[in-house]
Amino acid sequence: MTISQPTSDDIRRWRGHLAEERGTTAVLRRLAQHREGEERAILTELADAEERHAEHWVSLLGQHAHPAPRPSLQHRVWTALAGRFGWVFVLALVQRAEADTPYEADQDAARSMAADEAIHEEVLRGLAARGRAQLSGNFRAAVFGANDGLVSNLALVMGMSATGVSAGVVLAAGMAGLLAGALSMGAGEYISVRSARELLAASQPAAHAEQALEDLDVDVNELALVYRARGMAEPEARERAADVLDQTRNGGSVPTGAVPATEADVDEHEAVGSPWGAAISSFCFFASGASIPVLPYLFGLGGVAALATAAVLVGIALLLTGGVVGLLSGASPLRRGLRQLAIGFGAAAATYLLGLAFGAGGIG
CATH class of the missing domain: 1.20.1260 (Ferritin)
Known part of the structure; x- marks a missing residue:
C-alpha cells in the first residue's frame, strides 16, 4: 500500500479504478433490475461487492475523490445495453472485463481485491451458463x-x-x-x-479461480455467490463456502471442486436447440x-x-x-x-x- 503523499499519477490511477468500479456497479445494478429471484439477488450482492472496492479507492483518495469521476464510455454503453439487449451478451462483456483486472499488479490494491475479481468472474460465468447453453x-x-x-x-x-x-x-x-x-x-x-x-x-470454471481462494478475505468474500450462481441454494452455498475457506486457511490444500462446474439444469434439448x-x-x-x-x-x-x-x-x-x-x-x-x-x-x-x-x- 502507498503510505507517502500520493503523486499526481497515483491520484489519476486511483480515480481511474474508482470510475471502473462504479461503472461496473452501475451495469450490475441495471442488469439486476431486469432479472428476478435468485439472479437478481446474486447481481445485487455482486454490485455491493464492487461498491466495497470503490470505497477502498475513495479512502485512499480522500478529498481527491471529489468530484466523483465519471464512468468510462464503455461502462455507460454497457449500462444502456443492459436495459435493452440480451443479458447474456452484457454478462459476457462484464465477465471479460473482470478477467482483465489490473489489481494483481497494483501495489495499492489489497490482495483480497484481486482475488475478489477472480471470484466475480466465476459468478458471472455461472450466471451466463444457462443462457449460453x-x-x-x-x-x-x-x-x-x-x-x-x-x-x-x-x-x-x-x-x-x-x-x-x-x-x-x-x-x-x-x-x-x-x-x-x-x-x-x-x-x-x-x-x-x-x-x-x-x-x-x-x-466452465477458470483454473485461476481456485488459486485465488487462499487470498480471499475470510470475513467478506463472494465465494458463496459462485455456488449460488452454479445452482446451489443459499444456505448450502454459504456452508460450502465456509467449509472450503476453513480447509484452505488451516494449512490444507484447496479442496477438489472448490470452484464447481455448473449445477444449472440444462438438458440436451436446451443445449442443441x-x-x-x-x-x-x-x-x-x-x-x-x-x-x-x-x-x-x-x-x-x-x-x-x-x-x-x-x-x-x-x-x-x-x-x-x-x-x-x-x-x-x-x-x-x-x-x-x-x-x-x-x-x-x-x-x-x-x-x-x-x-x-x-x-x-x-x-x-
Whole structure:
C-alpha cells in the first residue's frame, strides 16, 4: 500500500479504478433490475461487492475523490445495453472485463481485491451458463447459415468473374458452385461447431479461480455467490463456502471442486436447440448472408469494382459474425473475427483461382 503523499499519477490511477468500479456497479445494478429471484439477488450482492472496492479507492483518495469521476464510455454503453439487449451478451462483456483486472499488479490494491475479481468472474460465468447453453443450438445454426450464405455466394461471384466473358461461363459457374458449396459447408460447419463448443466451454470454471481462494478475505468474500450462481441454494452455498475457506486457511490444500462446474439444469434439448428454431434461423441467416455478395450487382456495378465491393462487404460481415461469437464466449472478438474472415476468404480465393484456370483455358 502507498503510505507517502500520493503523486499526481497515483491520484489519476486511483480515480481511474474508482470510475471502473462504479461503472461496473452501475451495469450490475441495471442488469439486476431486469432479472428476478435468485439472479437478481446474486447481481445485487455482486454490485455491493464492487461498491466495497470503490470505497477502498475513495479512502485512499480522500478529498481527491471529489468530484466523483465519471464512468468510462464503455461502462455507460454497457449500462444502456443492459436495459435493452440480451443479458447474456452484457454478462459476457462484464465477465471479460473482470478477467482483465489490473489489481494483481497494483501495489495499492489489497490482495483480497484481486482475488475478489477472480471470484466475480466465476459468478458471472455461472450466471451466463444457462443462457449460453440455451443459445448455443440456434446460435450454431445462425452462424452456420450466415457464414454459408456469405462464403458460398462470394466464392460463386468470384469464380464466375475470374473466367471473364466467355462461352464457358455456364460450366465455370457450375464448377464454381460445386466447389464453393463444398468449401462453404466445411468452413461453416467447422466454425459453427467450434462456436457452440466455445460458448459452453466458457461456462466452465477458470483454473485461476481456485488459486485465488487462499487470498480471499475470510470475513467478506463472494465465494458463496459462485455456488449460488452454479445452482446451489443459499444456505448450502454459504456452508460450502465456509467449509472450503476453513480447509484452505488451516494449512490444507484447496479442496477438489472448490470452484464447481455448473449445477444449472440444462438438458440436451436446451443445449442443441429445437429443430424448427434451428431450421428457421439457418434459412433466414443464409438468405441474409447470401444477399450481401450480390448487392453491388443489384446496384449496377460490374467488373473489378463489383467484385472488390462484394469482397469488402462480405469481409465486414464475417468480422462482425466472428466478433459476436468471441464476445458471447468471453474470448477475443478480434481473434474470432479474423479466424472467420480467413476461412471465408480462403474458400473464396480457392474458387477464384479455379475460375482463373478455366478462364485462361478458354473452356467453352
